[in-house]
Amino acid sequence: MSYRSLLRVAGVGFFPLGFLARLPYATSALSTLILLQASTRSYAFAGLASAAQSIAIAVGGPTVGVLADRYGHRPVGTAAALANFGAWAILLATCHGTRESMFAAATLVGLTQPQVGPLVRVHWSRLVRSHDEHHLLSAALSYEASADEMSFVAGPALVGLLASVSPLAPAVTTMFLIAGSTIPFALLYTHRPTPWPLSGVRLKSQLPRRPLAVMFLAMVAMGAIFGAVQTAVTVYADTIDKPGASGLLYAEFGIGSALAGAACAWIPQRFSLRARYVSFAAGLFVGIGVLFVGAQLVSVPLAIAPASLTIAPYMISLYTLTERLAPVERAAVAMTILCAGGPLGTAAGQAVSGGLAEAHGLEGALVVALVVAAGALLLALSAFLADRNRSIWIIDPVPTENQVPGVPAEDVQNAL
Structure with a gap:
C-alpha cells in the first residue's frame, strides 16, 4: 500500500x-x-x-x-x-x-x-x-x-x-x-x-520557459477558480442570511478536494502524465459546470460536492509535470514559480468575481470560475496538441533506468 x-x-x-x-x-x-x-x-x-x-x-x-x-x-x-x-x-x-x-x-x-x-x-x-x-x-x-x-x-x-x-x-x-x-x-x-549520480551527464541549468509558462498559467487559473468560488459562497451565505455558512461551504470544497487528492495515489502508472493533465483539466471544467448549473437549479451545498472532487487531481498533475520538466538543480525554483501562480490567480479571481457579484449576484461570481475552467482546458489541449509528437517536457511518471528528469534521453544514453 x-x-x-x-x-x-x-x-x-x-x-x-x-x-x-x-x-x-x-x-x-x-x-x-x-x-x-x-x-x-x-x-x-x-x-x-x-x-x-x-x-x-x-x-x-x-x-x-x-x-x-x-x-x-x-x-x-x-x-x-x-x-x-x-x-x-x-x-x-x-x-x-x-x-x-x-x-x-x-x-x-x-x-x-x-x-x-x-x-x-x-x-x-x-x-x-x-x-x-x-x-x-x-x-x-x-x-x-x-x-x-x-x-x-x-x-x-x-x-x-x-x-x-x-x-x-x-x-x-x-x-x-x-x-x-x-x-x-x-x-x-x-x-x-544531492549531487546527481551520472557525472557524465551535463545537466541544463536553464529552465524550460515555454512548458513552465504553461504550468504557471494553469496554476493561475486554479487560483482564479478558488477566488471566484470564495466570492460565490460568501454571496450565497449573505443571500440566505447566514454569514457563517460561507466558511462551512468552503470547508466542504476543501474536504472533497482532499479526498480526491488522496485517491490519486492509486491511479495506474500507465495513465501517462500528458493524458492526466488533459483529462483532469476536462474534469475540472465539467465539475465547475456542475457547480454553475447546480447552484441555479438545486443548491450550492449539493452542487459544490462533485465540483470539489475535480480540484486536487488537476493540481497534482501540475505539480508532477513541473517536477519532471525541471532540471534537477533547478527543481526548487521551478516549483516555487508554479506555486506563485496560485495567489496571483486568487487575487484576480476575487477582484473580477466580486465586481460581477455586485451586479449579478451568485451567478456573476460563478461565471468567472466557469470561464476560467474553460480557459484551463483550452490551455491543456493546446499544450497537448503542440507536443503530441514530442516528449521533451512531458515525461512519464516513472523514469526508466536510462531516463533522467529534465535531461534529454540521448544525453543520458551517451553518458551511460
Whole structure:
C-alpha cells in the first residue's frame, strides 16, 4: 500500500510536523485581514493590504526557490521561517501605527512567507529517488495535495475560533506555529541537494520557459477558480442570511478536494502524465459546470460536492509535470514559480468575481470560475496538441533506468 510505504521512507514524525509547518501559510491572509480591520476599522484597507501580501508571496516565492537551489533547502528554509517570524512581529508592533507602516509590514510578511509546500515536494522527489522508490512519487504528491487542502480547511477555522477571543490571537498563534513547527521542520526534514549520480551527464541549468509558462498559467487559473468560488459562497451565505455558512461551504470544497487528492495515489502508472493533465483539466471544467448549473437549479451545498472532487487531481498533475520538466538543480525554483501562480490567480479571481457579484449576484461570481475552467482546458489541449509528437517536457511518471528528469534521453544514453 503506497501510503504505508511513505511512512517507511519519510518517518512517522514527518507527517504531523509537516502538516503544522504549512498552517501559517493557510492562516496568514485571514489573520492579516482580521488584525488590520480591527486596527483601522476599514475593510477596504485591510483587503488592500491582504491583496498586497498575496502578490508579495508570489514575488518572494521564486526568490526562495532560487536561493534553495543554490544554498540548500535547510539553511534557506530556516532563514525564511525566521524572517517571516520577524515580519509578523513587525506587523504586530505597527498595528497601532500609521497605515503606511501596516501596509509595508503586511507586504513583508508575504515576501518572507516560508515555501513549505513547494520545497517539500522537491524533498519528496529526492527522497524517493535516494531510496530507489520512484513509484512512490505519485503517492507522495497525492498526500501533499490532500495535506494542502486540509490545511486550508483547518487554518481558516482556527483563525475564526481565535478571532472570537481577540483580533491579535490569530497573528500570535501564527507566530507560535512558525516557531514550533515551520522552523523545526526546516531543520529536521530538509537536506542539501544531492549531487546527481551520472557525472557524465551535463545537466541544463536553464529552465524550460515555454512548458513552465504553461504550468504557471494553469496554476493561475486554479487560483482564479478558488477566488471566484470564495466570492460565490460568501454571496450565497449573505443571500440566505447566514454569514457563517460561507466558511462551512468552503470547508466542504476543501474536504472533497482532499479526498480526491488522496485517491490519486492509486491511479495506474500507465495513465501517462500528458493524458492526466488533459483529462483532469476536462474534469475540472465539467465539475465547475456542475457547480454553475447546480447552484441555479438545486443548491450550492449539493452542487459544490462533485465540483470539489475535480480540484486536487488537476493540481497534482501540475505539480508532477513541473517536477519532471525541471532540471534537477533547478527543481526548487521551478516549483516555487508554479506555486506563485496560485495567489496571483486568487487575487484576480476575487477582484473580477466580486465586481460581477455586485451586479449579478451568485451567478456573476460563478461565471468567472466557469470561464476560467474553460480557459484551463483550452490551455491543456493546446499544450497537448503542440507536443503530441514530442516528449521533451512531458515525461512519464516513472523514469526508466536510462531516463533522467529534465535531461534529454540521448544525453543520458551517451553518458551511460
